[in-house]
Structures are given as C-alpha cells and as structure tokens.
Amino acid sequence: MVNGKCKTVLPFTIYHLPFTISFASLRETLSFAMKTILTTSPLEAAEFIKRGGTVAFPTETVYGLGANVFDARAVAKIFRAKMRPNDNPLIAHVGKIEDIKLLAAEINENARKFIDAFFPAPLTVVLPKSSEVPLIATANLQTIGVRMPRSDSALEFLKACKTPVVAPSANLSGKPSPTNWQAVFEDLNGRIDCILQGETMTEIGLESTVIDCTESLPLVLRSGAVTLEQLQKTVPETRVYRLKKDEPPKSPGLKHRHYSPRAEVVLISSKFKVQSSKSKAFIGLNSLEGKFDLIKICSSAEDYAHSVFDFFRQCDRQNIETIFCETIEEKGIGTALMDRLKRAAKS
Ligand code: TXA
Numbered sequence: 001m002v003n004g005k006c007k008t009v010l011p012f013t014i015y016h017l018p019f020t021i022s023f024a025s026l027r028e029t030l031s032f033a034m035k036t037i038l039t040t041s042p043l044e045a046a047e048f049i050k051r052g053g054t055v056a057f058p059t060e061t062v063y064g065l066g067a068n069v070f071d072a073r074a075v076a077k078i079f080r081a082k083m084r085p086n087d088n089p090l091i092a093h094v095g096k097i098e099d100i101k102l103l104a105a106e107i108n109e110n111a112r113k114f115i116d117a118f119f120p121a122p123l124t125v126v127l128p129k130s131s132e133v134p135l136i137a138t139a140n141l142q143t144i145g146v147r148m149p150r151s152d153s154a155l156e157f158l159k160a161c162k163t164p165v166v167a168p169s170a171n172l173s174g175k176p177s178p179t180n181w182q183a184v185f186e187d188l189n190g191r192i193d194c195i196l197q198g199e200t201m202t203e204i205g206l207e208s209t210v211i212d213c214t215e216s217l218p219l220v221l222r223s224g225a226v227t228l229e230q231l232q233k234t235v236p237e238t239r240v241y242r243l244k245k246d247e248p249p250k251s252p253g254l255k256h257r258h259y260s261p262r263a264e265v266v267l268i269s270s271k272f273k274v275q276s277s278k279s280k281a282f283i284g285l286n287s288l289e290g291k292f293d294l295i296k297i298c299s300s301a302e303d304y305a306h307s308v309f310d311f312f313r314q315c316d317r318q319n320i321e322t323i324f325c326e327t328i329e330e331k332g333i334g335t336a337l338m339d340r341l342k343r344a345a346k347s
C-alpha cells in the first residue's frame, strides 16, 4: 500500500486479494464478538444508548432494537446487527408526546387527532420528517414513523434515554419478531450492546398499526392492535393501503420477507384433515384431528396473536418441518394476525 492505494504489481495483487477478503470477514466476525449485557434496569440500558450503542427493549407489541435517532453511526449499527436491507425505514419511539416535534417537520390535523386520541399506543403515525433526523434512519424517505409505546418498561427506558430512539423489531431480518428476551438473545447475542429484560412475554405479540398521515387521506400501511374501525372513529376517511402493481410500496417493509420460521407455514381451516408424514405442529383456536409433534390451542384471537411468533420459534428449535395454522376471522386483532400468517406462509 502507498498512500492508501494498492500498487498495481500483478503478483502482489494476486496475493493481496484473498488476504483482503479474509481480513474483511475477520473484521466483520470480530466486530460482532461483542459482549451483550443483560439487565433488568432501564437506567443501565439507557446508558448504552447515550454512548452510541444498541439496546433491545420490550414494548407492548414486540421487542425493539434501539439506537439514538440523531446519531447516524449508532443507527447504522442496527442495520448491521439485524442484517436489515437498508431501504427499510425505522420507527422512532418517544417517551413523551412533546418529543414528536423533534422528529417531524409538521404535525397536520389528522396526525394530531390520532396522537391525541391514541398515544401512548401500539400505533405508528407517519409524518414528514424534520431535517435533524439523519436519512439513514428513514432509508432516504422524507417521512418518519413515530410511536409512543404504552408499556411501562418501554416508557421508563425511553425517558431515561433523553432522546427519541429508532427501533425496528429486535430479530434478525426476516425472522419472527421477538416477544421475549430469550428470542432476542437467540438472534442477536454478540451483535448488540444490551438487552433490557422484560419479566414476561410482550402483551400484544404483533407489531404496531402503521398509519400514513402525509397525504390528505390517512392510509393504514400495516394492521395491528389498533383497528381500522377504531381509527375511523377518529378520522372517518381513513382507508387501508392497497399495494399497486406498478408503484413502489408506500411502506418499504411490505416487499421484504417477513415473520418466517425455518419451517413451512401452511394455513388451514379447522375442518382440514392433515395427512403429511413430516414432523408437524399446529396452532389455532380449535383442536384438529391428527397427530402433531407440537400443539398450541389458543383461548382467543388475542391469545393466538400473543403466542404465534413464540410458537414459530419453538417449532424451529424442535426442527419441525411444517406448521399448520388455523385461519381465523379477519376482525379485531384477527386482521393483523391473518396478515402476518399470510406473509409467513408466502415466504
Ligand atoms: O410495534 C412495532 O412497530 C415494533 C416496536 C419495536 O415498536 N417495531 C417494528 O418495527 O415493528 P419494524 O422496523 O420491524 O417495522 C416497521 C415497519 C416496516 O414495515 C417499515 O417499512 C414501516 O414500518 N415504516 C417505517 N417508517 C416508515 C415510513 N416513513 N414510511 C412508510 N413505512 C414506514
């Protein structure tokens, strides 16, 4: 090397090449041989955010993997740790409503109505972004998703961070979202600075409803525990976004592989007769004829939503080949659950 440039002497170039490749992969491996601290203290976890680190923390939906939104280097660590495609924007989380103005260039009337009616909630409102937010956080979009979670531990952690925190779900990209700290550990141990351990599984188990408020009609981009009917009570013109063939998706996350266990996911009705000889599992509301290696009968649609991602992970640990999931009515949390099941079955 001379002044950072390689001399173009052929034998050197040949010998350099494999060395360069192995050095890069060694560096990648070493940078992920991090010590991941486990803590139950929101204050201790917040210290890592203040120092430019990454922290997984529980919310009422799923665990998020957080970093200071205004620190582009810290945000980049999230994309690397999760192996997340860099065209998929992150949601910014606030511990108090006043902090939304640090993130958004403007809060229009519809957005204000949703914030007043629902926050703190499992709801993300997409707004025009402020110039202070680095483009890496929004994957180059001029908009930003903002959410104030309602779980006590998330709020305590976010307040202690003293800055809004961007946080996608704390799983490796494509895998089911984590609903307990053990699932975060399984995917991200050694790749992040800290896990804030919640005591139990997250309350809802599916990710937040995402609503785009940047145009005149609010559009639901992702279904969640806050339903279309509830949103329409606040702004009656609210509609569900439908992906059009020739347009890029409004929510870039829609085009990526999602929520997938290694096992094949098959959707069935409760009357289905399962005949596969492979190792198999079943989750649903009603028991089903047939022999399964793992079964979860849920007491309600809410219980099904709460349990499904953890069940997918259990199936992978037991090398189940096929997971049969009972379809349920698309109302209430059933809409969000069926959305996730259909995506998991597609990939
Ligand atoms: O419940 C949740 O929302 C969890 C917890 C941690 O808060 N977070 C979460 O983040 O699910 P993530 O990154 O896994 O999913 C965020 C979704 C993606 O589909 C992304 O494309 C979409 O929200 N999104 C984020 N910012 C957006 C924006 N500015 N415009 C459109 N879609 C956006």
Ligand code: MG
Pocket (backbone or CB within 6 Å): 168, 169, 177
């Ligand atoms: Mg996710």
